[in-house]
Amino acid sequence: MTYVTSPHSGDTPGDFGRDLLSNLYYQRGTTLESASAQDTYHSLALTVRNRLVDRYIRTAAAHYRANPRFIYYLSAEYMLGKQLDQNLLYSGTEDSAHRALEGLGLSSSDLDALDVEPGLGNGGLGRLAACLLDAMASQDIPAVGYGIRYDFGIFKQAFQDGGQVERPDDWTFYGNPWEFHASDDQQTVGFYGHVEPLDGVRKSWVPGEVVLGEPSHMLVPGYGTSTVNIIRLWRARAARESFDLSRFGAGQYGEAVEEIVRSENISKVLYPDDSTELGRELRLKQQHFLVTCALRDIVRRFRLRNSDWDDFAGKVVIQLNDTHPVMAIAELMRMLVDEEGLEWDRAWSITRRVFAYTCHTLLPEALETWPVALVQRLLPRHMEIIFLINHLFLQEVAARYPGDDAKLRELSIIQEGGEQRVRMAHLAVVGSSAVNGVAELHSRLLAATTLRGFAELWPGRFHNVTNGVSPRRFVRLANPRLSGLISERLGGQAWLTDLDRLVELEPAADDSAFRERWREIKRLNREDLARHALAATGVAIDPDALCDVMIKRFHEYKRQLLRVLHVVAQYHRIRRDQVVDVVPRTIVFGGKAAPGYYAAKRIMRLANTVADLVNEDPVVSPYLKMVFLPDYNVSRAQLIIPAADLSEQISLAGKEASGTSNMKLALNGALTIGTLDGANVEIRDRVGADNFFLFGLDTTEVAAVRERGYDPRAYYDRDAELREVLDTVAHYDKDIVDDLLHRDEYLTLADYRAYVDCQDQVARAWRDREGWTRTSILNTARSGFFSSDRTVRDYCRDIWHVTPLRIDG
Numbered sequence: 001m002t003y004v005t006s007p008h009s010g011d012t013p014g015d016f017g018r019d020l021l022s023n024l025y026y027q028r029g030t031t032l033e034s035a036s037a038q039d040t041y042h043s044l045a046l047t048v049r050n051r052l053v054d055r056y057i058r059t060a061a062a063h064y065r066a067n068p069r070f071i072y073y074l075s076a077e078y079m080l081g082k083q084l085d086q087n088l089l090y091s092g093t094e095d096s097a098h099r100a101l102e103g104l105g106l107s108s109s110d111l112d113a114l115d116v117e118p119g120l121g122n123g124g125l126g127r128l129a130a131c132l133l134d135a136m137a138s139q140d141i142p143a144v145g146y147g148i149r150y151d152f153g154i155f156k157q158a159f160q161d162g163g164q165v166e167r168p169d170d171w172t173f174y175g176n177p178w179e180f181h182a183s184d185d186q187q188t189v190g191f192y193g194h195v196e197p198l199d200g201v202r203k204s205w206v207p208g209e210v211v212l213g214e215p216s217h218m219l220v221p222g223y224g225t226s227t228v229n230i231i232r233l234w235r236a237r238a239a240r241e242s243f244d245l246s247r248f249g250a251g252q253y254g255e256a257v258e259e260i261v262r263s264e265n266i267s268k269v270l271y272p273d274d275s276t277e278l279g280r281e282l283r284l285k286q287q288h289f290l291v292t293c294a295l296r297d298i299v300r301r302f303r304l305r306n307s308d309w310d311d312f313a314g315k316v317v318i319q320l321n322d323t324h325p326v327m328a329i330a331e332l333m334r335m336l337v338d339e340e341g342l343e344w345d346r347a348w349s350i351t352r353r354v355f356a357y358t359c360h361t362l363l364p365e366a367l368e369t370w371p372v373a374l375v376q377r378l379l380p381r382h383m384e385i386i387f388l389i390n391h392l393f394l395q396e397v398a399a400r401y402p403g404d405d406a407k408l409r410e411l412s413i414i415q416e417g418g419e420q421r422v423r424m425a426h427l428a429v430v431g432s433s434a435v436n437g438v439a440e441l442h443s444r445l446l447a448a449t450t451l452r453g454f455a456e457l458w459p460g461r462f463h464n465v466t467n468g469v470s471p472r473r474f475v476r477l478a479n480p481r482l483s484g485l486i487s488e489r490l491g492g493q494a495w496l497t498d499l500d501r502l503v504e505l506e507p508a509a510d511d512s513a514f515r516e517r518w519r520e521i522k523r524l525n526r527e528d529l530a531r532h533a534l535a536a537t538g539v540a541i542d543p544d545a546l547c548d549v550m551i552k553r554f555h556e557y558k559r560q561l562l563r564v565l566h567v568v569a570q571y572h573r574i575r576r577d578q579v580v581d582v583v584p585r586t587i588v589f590g591g592k593a594a595p596g597y598y599a600a601k602r603i604m605r606l607a608n609t610v611a612d613l614v615n616e617d618p619v620v621s622p623y624l625k626m627v628f629l630p631d632y633n634v635s636r637a638q639l640i641i642p643a644a645d646l647s648e649q650i651s652l653a654g655k656e657a658s659g660t661s662n663m664k665l666a667l668n669g670a671l672t673i674g675t676l677d678g679a680n681v682e683i684r685d686r687v688g689a690d691n692f693f694l695f696g697l698d699t700t701e702v703a704a705v706r707e708r709g710y711d712p713r714a715y716y717d718r719d720a721e722l723r724e725v726l727d728t729v730a731h732y733d734k735d736i737v738d739d740l741l742h743r744d745e746y747l748t749l750a751d752y753r754a755y756v757d758c759q760d761q762v763a764r765a766w767r768d769r770e771g772w773t774r775t776s777i778l779n780t781a782r783s784g785f786f787s788s789d790r791t792v793r794d795y796c797r798d799i800w801h802v803t804p805l806r807i808d809g
């Protein structure tokens, strides 16, 4: 086979400009003189995209020839971030594009502002998926990401009277220039209906409702290599001829499109919640929709070069990103047994080898379960299959623990007692060859608590793979100034794909001229942030003040409330003129709360109230400012992180699985104030205890406090400053204080004094500017481990057993 190479191969600014004008002319039917802003933006995007297509075609051809083992990454969420900045960098056309645009009198920042971030995820889990796809491509791992092309992504956040209001994110309103539609690769997905016997264990499912899954894909280029993988996103559509012409003719416009609407609703909206189980049938439909489309596509791709099912597990790895895609285990069994006619045992052996499962939580309320009655109604055959999987599994357990009924109840995929429910995490562990947590502490706790029985049964199945972040996205694109300085010092850009090389910066920490430049860059980044903050909130912040950042989803366990309590304490200290221990600070908040999560929204409202209190006080505001930047997303993260001096990672120990903003911030030279939770533990191990502000209870102490009977009120009675703080808060929100004094589920008051004292240590350290800068440089230099490239290497070695496949050229 031969492949025509792209006509868009020139790399000079002249080539780029010519292609841009050509795209304007032929794709948008206009010229530079009459083009709208959208015309120009779309043409620019196509010009950049074209430069990746050639690489993609070569990648696909090489994959076809080599017939390698593929990683199929299944995730209900992806937070990809803007594509324009990424694809300019990854196609190596940043410079020529810049100069071409300048030559044409176009502003690249105006055009970048039109690039819409696909917000197809809630937070850390979705961003991890994006960082892993990026790292797989950058390391030449043959991989495809599968997800849902939601019409509406994560809501846009605004504030009204300090409270969160949610607006729909119609991200494709002007079209998405980055995606390719492939309407002829449609799949059909069934729901409801009944099951008919065939022979033996083999049955036939006759769905009562059928919808189509229509794929489109976006390119996932590797950095510094030729590989371009794809992410395939599925949109639900009604079968053809679903439009009821006669009803429309009779004026029944709503009824005429009823079936279309019902089908398309499946991929209409991302569920804006990543932590608690939503008992919504539509969500389960989404999961089954994703899983079915992905599996059929995987089998289609397998059959391009293979025919024997015994080769399937050698060619296919399916990584399940949390439990949302776990129904794939039952669906693959259904396909193999019912449709392909394989023996149950053979099908099970294949299935088990193919899947691997990543668990992202320890919170029991976040472990997904579905009512058996619902699954039975929506997916009758899958429910039968799950029962049979469970039956055979429990026989295995009974053989291992004879007479131990408690063990059977503990491990069963079906939760008994009250309404029967399917435990998706149990199905995932039983049906996978590998299970991993996302940080050392998390993996240890997972095996010791949440999934303990399974870890005892199959110790070899449990792994740790500590999360990582893309250094391209979160250092190079986010922080071009710092990247320039690092490249200058290290003599090139190799560190961007070999992040351990950052250690070579260590000697620079003792070079005062280098420190000066490091500080200057932080200052310039803070100025950028100040400009954005002023425009977004009307609050002017001092670019010289310590930039103290807490950016993450609002959740009680993450303890934004603890952060707010410290701000109120500082407020009182400054008012009382105790400025001896106060350094000027800007407190930056960013993060959304799930729309139905009232406790988190209340804390958010309090944060906004306290921000007003602080910012409007003439005595306090010269020392302390607080800005809550609305609509936190990947683009906002790229703006905030480079400006940060202090990274707030203050969750209650044992609650945060890993965290990744802690990694992004450390890599950009922020010092961490944090508890021994998630990946904080590993960050501290690497940067050194002297370069990390540790406070608070560890997991053992948390257990001990609870064991003794936690009495939050005692802390209030003992600590006069805390009393003053809570009395002030009660003035604005009495319920929050009542809850803290009587329940305080996340031990905020138990950690309060240690936290505030540790913040005083931060202030003292900040006054020693040379010492602070030294520590900042060491944080960056020693955080190379937290590259998602390393994460992918760990997956390849311990779980996937794949090797890179270089694409020539």
Ligand SMILES: *Cc1c(COP(=O)(O)O)cnc(C)c1O
Pocket (backbone or CB within 6 Å): 079, 122, 123, 124, 125, 127, 551, 552, 553, 632, 633, 634, 637, 658, 659, 660, 661, 662, 664
């Ligand atoms: C990195 C990232 C997160 C995860 O933040 P954590 O502090 O680890 O919870 C969430 N949202 C966005 C937009 C991110 O970039």
